[in-house]
Amino acid sequence: MTPRRDAGIRSRSATATLSRVRVAVLSDIHSNSVALDAVLATFDRVDAVWHLGDVVGYGPDPNGVIDRLRAIDASGVQGNHDAAAIGGKEIDWFNPVARTAMIWTRDEIDDASRAWLAELPVRRETSDVTLVHGSPRDPTWEYVTSVEIARDNFAIIETTHVLYGHTHRPMAYVERDGTVRPLTPDDGSTVSLDTGRAMLNPGSVGQPRDGSPDASYLVLDTDGRTCTWHRVQYDVERVQAAMRTAGLPRSLVDRLTVGA
Numbered sequence: 264m265t266p267r268r269d270a271g272i273r274s275r276s277a278t279a280t281l282s283r284v285r286v287a288v289l290s291d292i293h294s295n296s297v298a299l300d301a302v303l304a305t306f307d308r309v310d311a312v313w314h315l316g317d318v319v320g321y322g323p324d325p326n327g328v329i330d331r332l333r334a335i336d337a338s339g340v341q342g343n344h345d346a347a348a349i350g351g352k353e354i355d356w357f358n359p360v361a362r363t364a365m366i367w368t369r370d371e372i373d374d375a376s377r378a379w380l381a382e383l384p385v386r387r388e389t390s391d392v393t394l395v396h397g398s399p400r401d402p403t404w405e406y407v408t409s410v411e412i413a414r415d416n417f418a419i420i421e422t423t424h425v426l427y428g429h430t431h432r433p434m435a436y437v438e439r440d441g442t443v444r445p446l447t448p449d450d451g452s453t454v455s456l457d458t459g460r461a462m463l464n465p466g467s468v469g470q471p472r473d474g475s476p477d478a479s480y481l482v483l484d485t486d487g488r489t490c491t492w493h494r495v496q497y498d499v500e501r502v503q504a505a506m507r508t509a510g511l512p513r514s515l516v517d518r519l520t521v522g523a
C-alpha cells in the first residue's frame with residue numbers, strides 16, 4: 264500500500280506504516296488507560312497501531328492514554344470528543360453527562376495532550392483504506408448503524424475499505440456486487456479483505472456498548488488479507504475507582520460494568 268492523497272498522514276509514519284504487515288486498530292479509548300494497557304499487552308506481533316478517534320472523554324486518564332499512543336507512534340483521526348476537548352463547539356451537542364465529563368477533561372488535559380489532539384486530521388487515507396471516526400461522508404458525527412447508511416457511504420469512498428468507530432460496537436458491512444451484508448463479529452471473528460469492499464468497526468477499547476464490558480479492537484493483516492476482532496478483559500473496577508476519585512458522573516462509572 265502506498266499513500267495516495269490526504270495530507271493528514273504525516274509522511275514518516277505513513278511510509279513506515281503502510282509497508283508493515285499487521286496493524287492493530289483501536290477506537291473510542293475514551294481516557295481509559297487501564298483498558299488500553301490490557302489491549303497493548305496482548306500484541307504479540309503487531310507492527311503498527313492506528314486509532315479511530317475519541318481518544319479522550321468519559322474516562323479518568325486522558326493524558327495517560329495520549330502518552331501511551333505517542334510512545335508507540337500510533338497514527339489516527341480526531342473524534343467528536345477529541346474536538347470538544349480542545350475547545351470545539353462539538354460540546355454543544357453532548358448530553359448532560361457527556362458534557363460534564365468533557366468539562367472535566369478540558370480542565371485535565373495538559374498542553375502537550377492538547378497539541379497532540381489538535382494535530383489529528385478527521386480523515387486519513389492509504390491506497391486501500393479510509394480511516395474516520397464517524398463515517399466517510401461525516402467523519403465527526405455520523406453513526407454507521409444500518410445497511411442503508413453503509414451503502415450510502417460505500418457510494419462515495421475512493422478506497423476499497425473503511426475503518427470507522429463512534430458506535431462503540433464491533434461491526435462489519437461487506438459490499439459485493441451491490442449487496443451490503445452486515446456482520447456482528449465476536450472475539451476471534453475474521454473477515455477476508457478480498458471478498459468485497461468492507462466497512463470495519465473495531466468496537467471500543469474504553470467504553471464498549473455491545474453488552475460486553477471487555478475491551479474490543481481489531482487487527483488488519485495486510486499480508487494475509489484478513490481482519491480479525493479481539494476482546495480483552497481488563498480491571499474495570501480500577502478504572503471505576505479512578506473515575507469516582509475524579510468526580511466523574513456516576514452513570515459513566517456504572518455503564519463500564521455492563522458494557523452498555
Ligand code: ZN
Nearest residue numbers: 291317429431
Ligand atoms: Zn466515542
